[in-house]
Amino acid sequence: MQVYTVNKRCIVGSMAVRVSATPAEGTALRDRIIDAASKVFIEEGYESFSMRRVAQEVGCSQMAMYRHFANKEALTQHLCSELYSRFATKMNREIEAASDPREQLHRFIAALIRFATSYPDHYSLIFLERHTNPEENSEREQLGKEFIQKIHGIVRSLLDADTPDSVVQTKLRQLLTCLHGTAALLIAHPKAYGLTRQKALDDVEATFRGLLGY
Amino acid sequence: MQVYTVNKRCIVGSMAVRVSATPAEGTALRDRIIDAASKVFIEEGYESFSMRRVAQEVGCSQMAMYRHFANKEALTQHLCSELYSRFATKMNREIEAASDPREQLHRFIAALIRFATSYPDHYSLIFLERHTNPEENSEREQLGKEFIQKIHGIVRSLLDADTPDSVVQTKLRQLLTCLHGTAALLIAHPKAYGLTRQKALDDVEATFRGLLGY
Numbered sequence: 001m002q003v004y005t006v007n008k009r010c011i012v013g014s015m016a017v018r019v020s021a022t023p024a025e026g027t028a029l030r031d032r033i034i035d036a037a038s039k040v041f042i043e044e045g046y047e048s049f050s051m052r053r054v055a056q057e058v059g060c061s062q063m064a065m066y067r068h069f070a071n072k073e074a075l076t077q078h079l080c081s082e083l084y085s086r087f088a089t090k091m092n093r094e095i096e097a098a099s100d101p102r103e104q105l106h107r108f109i110a111a112l113i114r115f116a117t118s119y120p121d122h123y124s125l126i127f128l129e130r131h132t133n134p135e136e137n138s139e140r141e142q143l144g145k146e147f148i149q150k151i152h153g154i155v156r157s158l159l160d161a162d163t164p165d166s167v168v169q170t171k172l173r174q175l176l177t178c179l180h181g182t183a184a185l186l187i188a189h190p191k192a193y194g195l196t197r198q199k200a201l202d203d204v205e206a207t208f209r210g211l212l213g214y
Numbered sequence: 215m216q217v218y219t220v221n222k223r224c225i226v227g228s229m230a231v232r233v234s235a236t237p238a239e240g241t242a243l244r245d246r247i248i249d250a251a252s253k254v255f256i257e258e259g260y261e262s263f264s265m266r267r268v269a270q271e272v273g274c275s276q277m278a279m280y281r282h283f284a285n286k287e288a289l290t291q292h293l294c295s296e297l298y299s300r301f302a303t304k305m306n307r308e309i310e311a312a313s314d315p316r317e318q319l320h321r322f323i324a325a326l327i328r329f330a331t332s333y334p335d336h337y338s339l340i341f342l343e344r345h346t347n348p349e350e351n352s353e354r355e356q357l358g359k360e361f362i363q364k365i366h367g368i369v370r371s372l373l374d375a376d377t378p379d380s381v382v383q384t385k386l387r388q389l390l391t392c393l394h395g396t397a398a399l400l401i402a403h404p405k406a407y408g409l410t411r412q413k414a415l416d417d418v419e420a421t422f423r424g425l426l427g428y
Contacts, residue, residue: 128342144406174421181395192358207388211424
C-alpha cells in the first residue's frame with residue numbers, strides 16, 4: 001500500500017484522512033474541501049464526483065465551495081496536480097536511492113504502473129485527458145518537464161557518451177510513450193490486450209532493454 | 215481528407231451529411247439523431263455534446279431522443295463504435311492492398327495516428343476512457359479483437375518461423391502499447407513531449423523496427 005503525505009493531508013490507500021486543521025484558519029475550509037474532494041474522488045470515482053457531492057461531504061453550502069474553486073474542473077485539476085506532485089517527489093526519492101541507471105529505470109517503470117493502477121481516475125485525468133484550460137495545462141506540464149528531464153539524464157547515462165542529443169530525445173520519447181501506452185491500456189482495456197500488472201511491467205522492461213540495448 | 219461511408223451516412227472531414235432517408239421509415243428519426251449527434255460531436259467536441267444540444271440540432275424533443283438512446287453515454291458509445299468500425303474496415307482494406315508486411319505495418323501506424331489526430335475525441339473515448347457499461351465494452355472489444363488478430367498475423371510473418379507464440383504475443387503488446395501511447399500523448403500533451411505528427415510517426419516506426427529487427 002502506498003502512502004503519500006503532504007502538508008496537512010495524508011492519503012493512505014483509498015482513504016483520505018485529514019490529519020490536522022484549525023477551523024479558525026482562513027484556509028481551513030479550503031483544506032476541508034480538498035480533503036473531502038480527495039476522499040470522494042478516490043472512493044467513488046470521477047463519475048460520482050460533483051461540487052454538490054463534495055459540499056455534502058464537507059457539510060458546507062455549494063456557494064462556499066465556489067468561493068474556493070471556480071468549478072468542478074478546477075477542483076479536479078487541483079487534486080490531480082497535488083497527487084501528481086506528491087507522486088513525482090516520492091518517485092524522485094526512490095530513483096535517487098538507487099545508483100545503477102538500469103535499477104533507476106526499473107523503479108521509474110514500477111512506480112508509474114503502480115500509480116496508474118492505484119489511482120486510475122487520477123492517471124486518466126493527468127495523462128490522458130485533453131484539458132482546455134491553458135493555465136492548468138502549463139502547471140501540469142511544468143511538473144512533467146522536471147520529471148522528463150530526470151529520465152532524460154538516466155537514458156543519456158545508458159547510451160554511448162557520443163550519442164547525439166537528438167537520438168537521446170527520440171529514445172526518451174519512445175520509452176515514455178511505450179510506458180504510457182502500456183499503463184493506459186492496462187487500466188482501460190486489460191482484457192482486450194491480455195494485460196496484467198506483471199505483464200505490463202515485463203513488457204515495458206523488455207521494450208526499454210530492447211531500445212537501450214542493455 | 216478522410217472520407218468514411220457506411221449505410222446511409224457519409225462523414226466527410228468535419229462534416230456529417232445525411233445521404234438519404236425516408237422520413238416514413240421506422241428508423242428515420244434514429245438515423246437523424248445519429249447524423250446530428252455525429253455532427254455536433256465532431257464540430258463542437260465532447261464538452262458541448264448533450265442530449266439537449268443534439269435534440270436542438272435534429273429539431274425533435276428530448277423525449278423522442280430517449281426513445282432511441284437511453285442517455286448521452288449510450289449515444290456517444292454508439293457513435294464511437296460506428297466510427298471505429300468504419301475506421302477498422304477502411305484500414306483493413308488499406309493494409310490488405312499492400313503485400314510486404316513492413317509496408318502493412320507502416321500503413322497501420324499511419325492510419326492509427328491519422329485517426330487519433332483527425333478524431334481526438336473519438337479516439338479518447340474509444341481507447342482511453344474506462345467504460346462502466348460491460349455491454350458497450352464487449353462490443354468494442356470484439357471489434358478490437360479482430361483488429362489485433364490482423365496485426366498479430368503481420369508481426370508473426372516478420373519473425374522467424376519457429377518463434378514461440380508467447381514471444382509473438384509479447385512483441386505485439388509492446389508494439390500496440392507504444393503506438394497507442396504515442397497517439398495518446400500526441401493528442402493530449404504534444405508540447406510536453408515535443409511531439410508532432412511526423413515525429414510521432416517516425417518514433418513509432420523506429421520502435422517497431424527496433425523490436426522486430428528489420
